Amino acid sequence: MSGKLGIPLSQKMKKISKRWGVLLFLQLGIPFVTDNPYYYKVLIIFYLYVIFAMSWDLIGGYLGIGSFGHALFFGLSAYTTAILNVKLHWPPLVNFPLSILCSVIIAFIVAKPTVRLKGHYLTLVTFAFPVIVTNIFFAFPDFFGADIGISGLSRLSRSRVVDFYIAFCATWGIYFILRGVIHSDTGLILRAIQSNEAAVISCGIDTSRIKLKMFILSGMFAGVAGFLYAHVIKIVEPSNLEVHMSMQPVVICILGGIGTLTGTFFGAMIVTIVNESLRVVEQYRNLIFYLLILVIVLFLPKGLKWYIDGVFHFLGSKLRGVTLARK
Amino acid sequence: MRENNIKKTLLAARGLAKHFGGLAAIEDIHMEVEKGSMIGIIGPNGSGKTTLFNVMTGYLKATRGEVFYEGEKISGMRPFAIVNKGIARTFQVPQCCKQLTIRENIHLACIHRCPKNIIEEKTREFARIAKIESSLDTLATNVPIGYLRKTELAMALATNPQLILLDEPFSGLTDLECYELAAIIKGVREKITLVVIDHKLKHLMPIVEKVFVLNEGRLFFEGSPEEVARNPEIQRIYIGGEIK
Numbered sequence: 108m109s110g111k112l113g114i115p116l117s118q119k120m121k122k123i124s125k126r127w128g129v130l131l132f133l134q135l136g137i138p139f140v141t142d143n144p145y146y147y148k149v150l151i152i153f154y155l156y157v158i159f160a161m162s163w164d165l166i167g168g169y170l171g172i173g174s175f176g177h178a179l180f181f182g183l184s185a186y187t188t189a190i191l192n193v194k195l196h197w198p199p200l201v202n203f204p205l206s207i208l209c210s211v212i213i214a215f216i217v218a219k220p221t222v223r224l225k226g227h228y229l230t231l232v233t234f235a236f237p238v239i240v241t242n243i244f245f246a247f248p249d250f251f252g253a254d255i256g257i258s259g260l261s262r263l264s265r266s267r268v269v270d271f272y273i274a275f276c277a278t279w280g281i282y283f284i285l286r287g288v289i290h291s292d293t294g295l296i297l298r299a300i301q302s303n304e305a306a307v308i309s310c311g312i313d314t315s316r317i318k319l320k321m322f323i324l325s326g327m328f329a330g331v332a333g334f335l336y337a338h339v340i341k342i343v344e345p346s347n348l349e350v351h352m353s354m355q356p357v358v359i360c361i362l363g364g365i366g367t368l369t370g371t372f373f374g375a376m377i378v379t380i381v382n383e384s385l386r387v388v389e390q391y392r393n394l395i396f397y398l399l400i401l402v403i404v405l406f407l408p409k410g411l412k413w414y415i416d417g418v419f420h421f422l423g424s425k426l427r428g429v430t431l432a433r434k
Numbered sequence: 435m436r437e438n439n440i441k442k443t444l445l446a447a448r449g450l451a452k453h454f455g456g457l458a459a460i461e462d463i464h465m466e467v468e469k470g471s472m473i474g475i476i477g478p479n480g481s482g483k484t485t486l487f488n489v490m491t492g493y494l495k496a497t498r499g500e501v502f503y504e505g506e507k508i509s510g511m512r513p514f515a516i517v518n519k520g521i522a523r524t525f526q527v528p529q530c531c532k533q534l535t536i537r538e539n540i541h542l543a544c545i546h547r548c549p550k551n552i553i554e555e556k557t558r559e560f561a562r563i564a565k566i567e568s569s570l571d572t573l574a575t576n577v578p579i580g581y582l583r584k585t586e587l588a589m590a591l592a593t594n595p596q597l598i599l600l601d602e603p604f605s606g607l608t609d610l611e612c613y614e615l616a617a618i619i620k621g622v623r624e625k626i627t628l629v630v631i632d633h634k635l636k637h638l639m640p641i642v643e644k645v646f647v648l649n650e651g652r653l654f655f656e657g658s659p660e661e662v663a664r665n666p667e668i669q670r671i672y673i674g675g676e677i678k
Contacts, residue, residue, distance in 0.1 A: 211472070212613045212659055288617075292541075292545045292550075295538060295542060295545070296542065296545070297540065298531070298533065298534060299531040299534060299537075299538075299542050301537075302531035302533040302534060303529055303530065303531045303532065304543075305525070305529045306515045306529040306530055306531050306539070306589070307531070307542065308513050308517075309513070309517060309522070309523060309524075309525075309589070309590070309593075310514075310517065310542050310543040310545070310546075310589060310592075310593060311515075311543075311546060311593050312514055312545070312546065313512075313513050313514045313515075314514070379609035384573075389617055402620070419629075
């Protein structure tokens with residue numbers, strides 16, 4: 108069986124396992140090192156950011172669609188599970204497929220008229236939808252909780268450790284699904300659309316259909332992040348749908364490296380650390396956060412992954428040099 | 435007899451017109467392309483040659499008239515659907531994905547047509563036909579225009595077409611590159627019907643059987659390359675010299 112452009116799949120998987128095996132193993136072992144609930148919460152939030160950012164990276168990074176309303180899929184999923192959980196007392200497990208379904212439906216509604224648009228028009232439409240939905244939520248304050256939102260959601264499970272493993276599995280599951288997509292022929296089409304859509308159309312490929320599918324997949328994964336977020340933070344608010352929330356995955360991807368997927372882990376790490384560290388200066392948090400982003404974008408424009416890869420490559424070549432010299 | 439003629443017609447334009455506001459880019463074009471033929475379309479700049487291609491391939495919507503492919507109406511279809519019917523095209527400015535390698539560009543065109551296990555083999559085959567085998571792993575952004583034109587042709591071939599519309603394939607190429615590309619085009623015409631727009635008559639005329647001359651959006655003349663070469667009106671008005 109062959110993977111992308113003739114590279115054997117077994118060889119590809121071997122490469123993946125080599126690179127990520129150690130990291131996965133280390134993460135799995137975290138519960139054996141600490142039982143501090145705060146660390147678990149921060150780690151789960153880190154995973155949520157990774158999922159959310161990966162979902163954006165699929166269309167923003169690989170497809171080149173500047174979506175700035177991704178919080179819509181995240182927030183709608185969070186609200187769906189919140190309403191079902193708090194008002195109808197349905198357990199998270201039952202709410203999960205329904206929340207994701209809501210995100211998928213809204214992703215379809217947003218994508219259908221959007222995918223044939225280009226540039227600023229497309230960006231504007233992605234901006235407009237969350238504003239419309241937020242206003243609808245405010246029109247029914249009794250149901251959606253207006254400014255206060257909906258609180259008192261039940262936890263994913265009774266144990267933080269189980270919550271951690273759920274977030275861990277969701278993150279790595281989604282990572283490998285997206286990796287599979289990106290390294291398949293579909294991934295090649297995505298990169299080609301970003302490079303020159305006219306060329307892809309002249310190959311007889313329905314680019315609108317591909318974009319629609321990717322939007323839905325992206326919305327679905329953003330919905331997973333929203334669902335997990337709702338049950339970890341245990342409160343959903345209109346801010347979950349707003350621009351600041353939509354900017355989070357964009358910022359994470361820019362920090363980590365747009366269109367790199369693995370870069371989202373680095374970006375999410377920075378965002379989580381910065382967000383948590385700045386809690387002591389809450390009123391300046393956004394200011395410092397965006398200033399830091401400005402600095403990183405100006406001085407590390409390719410994203411952290413590119414530089415980290417460079418360091419590892421350099422160290423690797425040095426180590427190989429030493430080994431050869433000894434031989 | 436009439437039935438046979440209808441069967442032989444691969445592409446037909448009936449009263450085709452495209453207006454941009456008050457400007458008639460093409461007007462009342464009636465044209466038939468027979469299966470297995472090699473057609474040239476010439477005319478001065480702005481005579482509507484590329485607009486005609488754009489309307490035929492679904493990139494522009496016709497103001498009036500219809501396009502038929504193998505007797506089926508294709509006007510109104512989207513460009514990708516027309517490609518899937520069997521009409522491939524190239525562009526004045528080569529449309530390759532510059533961030534992908536030549537191999538990936540051809541691979542892209544093979545995706546919906548070849549089983550996965552033979553895509554690589556097919557990619558090499560089309561690259562060999564287009565004489566770009568040596569550059570398969572080079573990024574399209576790093577190759578000269580001659581290679582891009584060949585890559586575009588290889589991509590068009592990979593869509594498994596019956597008809598290819600080539601829009602100014604010799605534009606921007608040196609004489610040597612033009613001769614090489616003309617030889618490649620001659621090589622593929624054995625299996626595929628071709629319609630070629632170009633201004634470089636020195637390279638176009640020897641490879642086509644029939645020429646349509648457009649002027650100010652209208653079909654001005656149709657005939658063999660020899661008839662075009664002998665027609666003083668065409669030479670004087672549209673070419674500005676003698677065709678050799």
